[in-house]
Amino acid sequence: MLSIRNISFAIEGQPLFEDASATIPTGHKVGMVGRNGTGKTTLFRLIREEWSLDDGEIEIPKKFRIGGVDQEAPATDDSLLDTVLAADLERASLMAEAETATDPNRIAEIQIRLVDIDAHSAEARAATILSGLGFDAAAQLRPCHEFSGGWRMRVALGAVLFAQPDLLLLDEPTNYLDLEGTIWLESFLAKYPHTVLVISHDRELLNRSVTGILHLHDRKLTYYTGTYDQFDAERRMKLEQQQSMKRKQDAQRAHIQAYVDRFRYTASKARQAQSRLKQLAKMQPITGISENSVAGFQFPAPDELAPPLVTIEGGSVGYDGKPVLQRMNLRLDQDDRIALLGANGEGKSTLSKLLAGRLTLMDGKMFKSSKLRVGFFAQHQLDELVEGETPFQHMMRLRPGEPVSKIRARLGTAGIGADIVENPVERLSGGQKARLLMAMAAIDAPHILILDEPTNHLDIESREALVHALNDFPGAVILVSHDPHLIETVADRLWLVQDGEVNVFDGDMEDYKRLLLSQRGGKGGKGGKGGKKGKTKSKLAPKPAASDHQKRKNAAPLRTEVSNSEKKIAKLERQIVETEATMADPSLYDGSDNFKIDELSRQISEQKSVLALEEERWMELQADLEQALA
DSSP states (O other): OEEEEEEEEEETTEEEEEEEEEEEOTTOEEEEEOOTTSSHHHHHHHHTTSSOOSEEEEEOOTTOOEEEOOSOOOOOSSBHHHHHHTTOHHHHHHHHHHHHOOOHHHHHHHHHHHHHTTGGGHHHHHHHHHHHTTOOHHHHTSBGGGSOHHHHHHHHHHHHHHHOOSEEEEESGGGGSOHHHHHHHHHHHHHOSSEEEEEOOOHHHHHHSOSEEEEEETTEEEEEESOHHHHHHHHHHHHHHHHHHHHHHHHHHHHHHHHHHHHTTOGGGHHHHHHHHHHHHHSOOOOOOOOOOOOOOOOOOOOOOOSOSEEEEEEEEEETTEEEEEEEEEEEOTTOEEEEEOOTTSSHHHHHHHHTTSSOOSEEEEEEOTTOOEEEEEGGGGGGSOTTOOHHHHHHHHOTTSOHHHHHHHHHHTTOOTTTTTSOGGGSOHHHHHHHHHHHHTTTOOSEEEEESTTTTOOHHHHHHHHHHHHHOOSEEEEEOSOHHHHHHHOSEEEEEETTEEEEOSSOHHHHHHHHHHHSSSTTOOSSOOOOOOOOOSTTSOOOOHHHHHHHHHTHHHHHHHHHHHHHHHHHHHHHHHHHHHHTOGGGGSSSOHHHHHHHHHHHHHHHHHHHHHHHHHHHHHHHHHHHHO
16 A cells, blocks of 8 residues: 655745645555645655655555656657557566577566566557547557657556556646547546556546545645545535534633633632633634635626627638538527537637637638627647736736726736736746636627636636636637536537537537547547537537437337446446445554455455446447447
8 A cells, every 4th residue: 555654845945745644555546636736746756756755754565666647758760559568668678588588498488477467468458548548540650759749748648557557646647638538548547457646636537537535735635535526525524514613612712701701800700710711721722624715717798699699601611721620500609508529630629719710711601790709718828928927917918008906806806816916927827827818818708708628727626616607607608628527517518520520419428428438449449530420400400300319219228228237337336435445444454354354355356347247238238329329
């Protein structure tokens, strides 16, 4: 197990950990959460002994291999597949030695060890991982130097996943994945055979892939068993209980103090008053626990326009005369909440730029309301902020005649407080820069707000604040995001951008996730091309044909079987979590009951075997269902 005992650590006099402790049992998948800047990444560095503790110790089992993603894969001539295969150092060494070994005994030892580590299936396993991360078979054979830094980060992630370290440390792995890659990673981590510690602000990943939460708050570590939602509920309950106890104690202290103040100088009551003073002195004050609330988001309400805001008929759009998207027939109204689905490179950002007025149609017709205003936020804009200038100067450029007090008020509403409003933008955190850009995008009270990956640098509390703000916003919203929770809580329509077209996706996010898992990283999946191509059913399109309705009716029994299988899987997962929670009890390892430890280990092994069989059955049922609906 990973044992963190009474650690203390400070950077430039600023304490990040003070007498912090936690124990993570071997084989557990744990999500690490806490506000930005509290020291989560620092803990990873301490675990890997890149930095030295001021006090305390971190104990890791001997011969434990620790792996993580520090930087992108190098831009070499090696193919993606070879780069990932090279991450298994033992296999690479044995394979190289097998080419030159001449001693029969050594050759036999090498071959036996290669069989033991399943070396001969390595290429298939590496290809499956790369496919899940968005690389099709052709891309896997291309050299690393042909890919951008963001894609090479995926290769580096694929390499560490393939190497299967005993302790896998992942720091915000979904920041450089698209939605499809994120969904695949959720499934991969849930089945990972060793210990995982992942820093993430992705609520869905923390609900689907981990069995415990390590919370860093107030320089202390607290381990919670269960998913993020379970942790959140337990944490809130503890906060409420602590506050309730503090209120009761404060009332009691006030009552005692009032008695003392009234009677301390009254001779007949002096002894009682003195007794109560001693009682006050012995009463240990209960400290009120509170989470500092994050600043909200506020998007000004636009004036109402007559529908539609935008229509596109037979539209094509692209770059340098080459279309990326064609045959588009779309309509957008002010009450629309739409999420764009599709792999990276399919054209989601191209469609966003078209709707934002940053691109024009190459063919077809596009009609916009004459008074339409559009706000556009994209992650790449973080690099477009002017270095050396402050948030105040950026906002002043958009409102040159506006009073200073109003500009400061705008920034304050966006979460850019007085303490940082005059800081150069390069000194702002990623989350603060994102808040500034969102405030700039919404400054004109847009009728359409287009957000392209808005949550990459936001912690969970800030993401929830964004959800509330978008749901209160009375204009149209277009989302491009790898955060399923954001999509599910904000969007009510899904458009699939795939194969040069934009079609309405006939299903919800759960349908989309299941389809991706069956196509991407599965049996020969193409990787980056996963998705369900539904019929175009925008407001300009006809209703589905009767034959489609009949197909869905005939497939009803299969849907029931799929649903029952999902319930069995959920039940088995709960049983595994409960058994692992029992094993996480430190008292179990005091040496008094080794039989119980063995019994629990056997029980978990059986539960996981049954779960694996049921998951295979679900995949077969899902494939049958998709075939029935095809």
